[in-house]
Amino acid sequence: MTTLLDIHDLHVSFPDGDGARVRPVDGVSFSLERGRTLALVGESGCGKSLTSLAILRLVPSPGRIDPGSSIRFGDVDVLALEGEALRRIRGRRIAMIFQDPMTSLNPVFNVGDQITEVMHAHFTITRRDARDAAAELLQEVGIPDPRARLKAYPHQLSGGMRQRVMIAIALAGKPEILIADEPTTALDVTVQAQILEVLDRLRESHGMAVLLITHDLGIVAGRADRVAVMYAGQIVETAPTATLFANPSHPYTQGLFGSVPRLTGPLARLSPIAGNVPPAGRWPTGCRFRTRCPNVHERSETEPPLLRV
Amino acid sequence: MALGAIVLFGLLAPLALPDPAAQPDLAEGVLQPPSVSAPFGTDELSRDVLARVAAGTRVSLAVAGLAVALSASVGALIGVVAGYRGGIVDALLMRFVDGALAIPRLFLLLLILAAWERMPLAAFVVVIGMTGWFGASRLVRAEVLRLRDADFVRAAEALGAGSGRVMFRHLLPNTFGPLLVAATLAVGDVILLEAGLSFLGLGVRPPTPSWGGMILDGRGVLTVAPWVSIFPGLAIIATVLSVNLLGDALRDAADPRSA
Numbered sequence: 001m002t003t004l005l006d007i008h009d010l011h012v013s014f015p016d017g018d019g020a021r022v023r024p025v026d027g028v029s030f031s032l033e034r035g036r037t038l039a040l041v042g043e044s045g046c047g048k049s050l051t052s053l054a055i056l057r058l059v060p061s062p063g064r065i066d067p068g069s070s071i072r073f074g075d076v077d078v079l080a081l082e083g084e085a086l087r088r089i090r091g092r093r094i095a096m097i098f099q100d101p102m103t104s105l106n107p108v109f110n111v112g113d114q115i116t117e118v119m120h121a122h123f124t125i126t127r128r129d130a131r132d133a134a135a136e137l138l139q140e141v142g143i144p145d146p147r148a149r150l151k152a153y154p155h156q157l158s159g160g161m162r163q164r165v166m167i168a169i170a171l172a173g174k175p176e177i178l179i180a181d182e183p184t185t186a187l188d189v190t191v192q193a194q195i196l197e198v199l200d201r202l203r204e205s206h207g208m209a210v211l212l213i214t215h216d217l218g219i220v221a222g223r224a225d226r227v228a229v230m231y232a233g234q235i236v237e238t239a240p241t242a243t244l245f246a247n248p249s250h251p252y253t254q255g256l257f258g259s260v261p262r263l264t265g266p267l268a269r270l271s272p273i274a275g276n277v278p279p280a281g282r283w284p285t286g287c288r289f290r291t292r293c294p295n296v297h298e299r300s301e302t303e304p305p306l307l308r309v
Numbered sequence: 310m311a312l313g314a315i316v317l318f319g320l321l322a323p324l325a326l327p328d329p330a331a332q333p334d335l336a337e338g339v340l341q342p343p344s345v346s347a348p349f350g351t352d353e354l355s356r357d358v359l360a361r362v363a364a365g366t367r368v369s370l371a372v373a374g375l376a377v378a379l380s381a382s383v384g385a386l387i388g389v390v391a392g393y394r395g396g397i398v399d400a401l402l403m404r405f406v407d408g409a410l411a412i413p414r415l416f417l418l419l420l421i422l423a424a425w426e427r428m429p430l431a432a433f434v435v436v437i438g439m440t441g442w443f444g445a446s447r448l449v450r451a452e453v454l455r456l457r458d459a460d461f462v463r464a465a466e467a468l469g470a471g472s473g474r475v476m477f478r479h480l481l482p483n484t485f486g487p488l489l490v491a492a493t494l495a496v497g498d499v500i501l502l503e504a505g506l507s508f509l510g511l512g513v514r515p516p517t518p519s520w521g522g523m524i525l526d527g528r529g530v531l532t533v534a535p536w537v538s539i540f541p542g543l544a545i546i547a548t549v550l551s552v553n554l555l556g557d558a559l560r561d562a563a564d565p566r567s568a
């Protein structure tokens with residue numbers, strides 16, 4: 001397997017108002033292989049969305065990617081790209097879909113315009129051909145009567161349909177990597193399954209790599225090849241999905257599993273992890289999970305955890 | 310209702326032209342009171358007042374419409390650039406706008422019009438348009454600031470839209486609602502402004518008929534032939550009122566909170 005995307009020691013920082021900088025993403029490394037799915041799992045506020053935005057250099061101002069970070073896409077140094085070269089990566093080679101399909105589509109343009117816009121931005125293509133390709137994409141993501149739907153405006157579509165449209169838009173540039181940032185969080189459970197199915201099918205038929213960002217371990221199983229668990233701006237554990245599910249080693253990962261309701265097995269209370277992720281800038285020294293960790297010991301205060309990752 | 314009134318006004322204007330508006334119609338006689346053949350009477354050059362009011366409708370609406378279209382376009386352009394670019398660009402543009410807004414528009418126009426005698430009508434439109442975009446630019450900038458971090462803008466950026474495309478294809482059309490409301494209300498203001506300037510003899514030049522100019526024409530004969538001034542005055546009132554009602558209706562339609 002060839003490594004498609006390699007992120008090494010990624011730091012994203014924001015000024016905290018007192019002259020210092022806080023680092024919501026603090027030394028993240030992982031790599032993504034061609035045609036595979038990597039799941040990035042963690043609670044709200046752990047830095048996973050910011051990590052994905054950083055890959056496309058979309059960290060909102062005044063945040064910045066700190067020097068020393070490295071994002072390599074094939075043989076391209078993403079952090080060295082500027083202007084037109086950067087625009088050519090976005091959507092064309094790495095595409096992204098967002099959490100909330102209700103707000104991710106431009107309300108004043110119809111579906112067809114929004115899909116063909118991406119094609120016109122990246123390819124030389126006639127309007128008619130783009131229109132045909134857009135209808136095909138809608139068909140692929142499972143929208144009935146795609147020709148007619150090209151003329152629909154976002155407000156005329158349901159949430160699930162809009163997320164399908166978002167996926168079609170993301171696919172319009174024929175990307176090699178699709179970043180899906182909580183693609184199903186805003187949707188009904190039944191629709192969630194359909195959307196994930198669409199993503200799986202398209203990954204196979206288009207040979208894309210998928211970076212699936214989620215807080216839901218339930219949708220990771222059977223879908224991702226590897227899982228990276230993120231906590232407080234760092235990746236605390238990464239393993240092949242089967243290994244991680246069989247034997248989660250970091251207490252945070254164990255905690256995440258304890259928080260997922262099970263349909264089979266003996267009835268037991270859920271054991272959620274107490275508290276929330278502390279905000280960036282107030283992360284504890286040593287092991288960042290120690291304030292919420294069930295098996296904390298003295299060394300946690302001073303030393304980072306030693307885990308085989 | 311307001312919409313119907315204004316459309317009717319614009320449509321009827323060319324149709325209701327029974328005779329060449331600017332030409333004296335000596336058969337009618339000078340300063341005739343309203344009658345069947347001249348419903349609004351005639352002025353001191355024996356011109357039919359109804360015909361001139363109708364022709365003035367087209368002049369006034371064209372001047373106001375074009376000037377507002379110009380200021381809305383310029384304002385939208387400046388506003389979207391300032392709002393999306395932010396930083397130093399935003400600061401420079403907005404400080405300029407702040408400064409410009411501190412100068413009363415009427416005085417600015419009086420100054421320009423006094424300095425440039427015999428200004429052609431097209432230049433008059435441009436001058437009014439270029440002194441009216443400051444408010445529109447603030448409005449559009451505020452909308453852009455609100456939308457800049459919207460998911461669909463981020464999505465467009467993530468999918469390879471350049472900054473020009475984001476600004477003009479994604480952000481600008483989303484500001485059209487409030488801009489349209491503001492522009493409609495501005496049409497009423499500009500009609501009044503144009504009438505005022507023409508009344509002062511600084512706006513539309515005779516013999517081109519304009520309502521303000523016609524009121525000025527009738528000023529000298531106000532006691533003997535009030536109709537020469539009254540009818541263009543009524544036209545101004547009716548038009549500005551219907552434009553403002555239309556603007557209010559558009560605002561209600563655009564804003565679900567004030568149903």
